[in-house]
Amino acid sequence: MSKQKFNYKEAIEKIEGIVEKIENGEPNVDELSGMVKEALSLLKKCKAKLKKTETDINTTLDELE
Amino acid sequence: MQESLSLSELNQLIQLALNEQLEPTYWVVAEIGEMKRNHKGHCYMDLVEKEEEKIIAKARATIWSYEFYNISRWFESITRQELQEGMKILAKVVVQYHQVFGLSLNIKDIDPQYTLGERARRKQEVINQLLEEGVFDMNKEADMPFFPQRVAIISSPTAAGYGDFMDQLHHNPYGYKFHTKLFRATLQGDRAADSILEAIHLVHESLDDFDCLLILRGGGAQVDLDCFDTYQIAAHTAQFPIPVITGIGHERDETITDMVAHTAVKTPTAAAEYLLGKAMAVDEQLNQLTDRIQGSSKQIIQDHWNLIDKLTDRLNYGVRHEIQKEIHRTEKLGQNLQHSSRQLLQKEENTNTQLKHRLIYSSRNLIRESGQKLGELEKHLNTHSLLFLNQQKHQLEKLQQQLQLLDPINVLRRGYSITTLNGKILREVEEIRSGDELMTKTDIQLIKSIVKEAEKAIND
Missing domain, CATH: 2.40.50.140 (Nucleic acid-binding proteins)
Structure with a gap:
């Protein structure tokens, strides 16, 4: 299985999609658990990516000072 | 003579x-x-x-x-x-x-x-000539870099203005670095014009090394300014490929060279300030851009943290809500089921009870009715059976009488006789022939006879 590079934008869009579906009451009980798990996993990755980006930018900006 | x-x-x-x-x-x-x-x-x-x-x-x-x-x-x-x-x-x-x-x-x-x-x-003649040739504004259109750092200077090293300028520029308090090169010229006397032109040509030869040309004259005799009103110098300045800054130090009237130059300043100090000002502007701009980058990227990241928080909340709330909904739904279903089944049971019970009652009622009715009917029938029966019995008795008696009458014995007693042939009565025998033995029974006798003759009788 090819390892796909983590795409923040796509992840956020996916999470939003899942949240909307849940808010609209679409998934049944069987699907719900799986969807929530996926959303949480993506959220975790997004947070990590965001944290890394923040650190990188701060480092770069500090160099400018 | x-x-x-x-x-x-x-x-x-x-x-x-x-x-x-x-x-x-x-x-x-x-x-x-x-x-x-x-x-x-x-x-x-x-x-x-x-x-x-x-x-x-x-x-x-x-x-x-x-x-x-x-x-x-x-x-x-x-x-x-x-x-x-x-x-x-x-x-x-x-x-x-x-x-x-x-x-x-x-x-x-x-x-x-x-x-x-x-x-x-x-x-005015010189100005007109320059205008006609279309070169008057040329140097103004030359490209002055945002931060001119490499400056060619035409000046005299002994001119006080030059010294002041260099000091101000190279020892500026901001730490901006400039690269300057002096192209010597005499700025006074009748050699001034030629000397300045020579210097201009020299600068032109190494044009790529510089961002701009500064003609610096610190002040001095008015008369020395005349060369800057000449066509030669003005024309060269106007058509110079890189921007020219004049710091010629005129007191009152602008010289033509001032007019055609990209930038004209009054003193060498002003020239230094001009260049430093450009550097400061760029510095400031870079700082601003850095701040903006910093601010904007922080903002973007913050926005995304907020977005993630919001999505997490929505997810949490959404899921809980959904689960709660399902719980309610199943509870409700349960309740409905209970209710409905109770209702159903109740209904069934009611029906059963009703049926029971009806059954009881009906069967009691039936029994009563039957009892009644039986009673009536009994009565009927009694009445009718007596009648019937009597009737029957009478009939029986009648029949008995008839029978008695019909009884062959009685028939015999009345004087009739039965004749048989070989045990069979004559009616039944087909042919009687003479000589057959007949048996004739009467009331008191049994007669044996022999047939003489037989013929068919005609019944009248």
């Missing part, structure tokens, strides 16, 4: 002729050639008339010291320039002829307006 005069006699004649023929004074237009002042303050000069650089007329001229003071002061106040060589003037002269010193013109007055006008006219 020729008739001759002595020299003095000749000179006297000349003197007389001049005195007679000439007006006391003349206003004459001429150019100042060489000019000197002696220790007493008297001014001695040559007045010349030129036609395309060639001198076609010349005369010596004097201004006595006591007159010189007034004339020159007035001249300077109007033209803002000292009387100097090369200037064209309108002078009121007295033609003087001295037997020893010859012809000379004594200047009594000089009209500064003429010189002013003359200067202005010449200046």
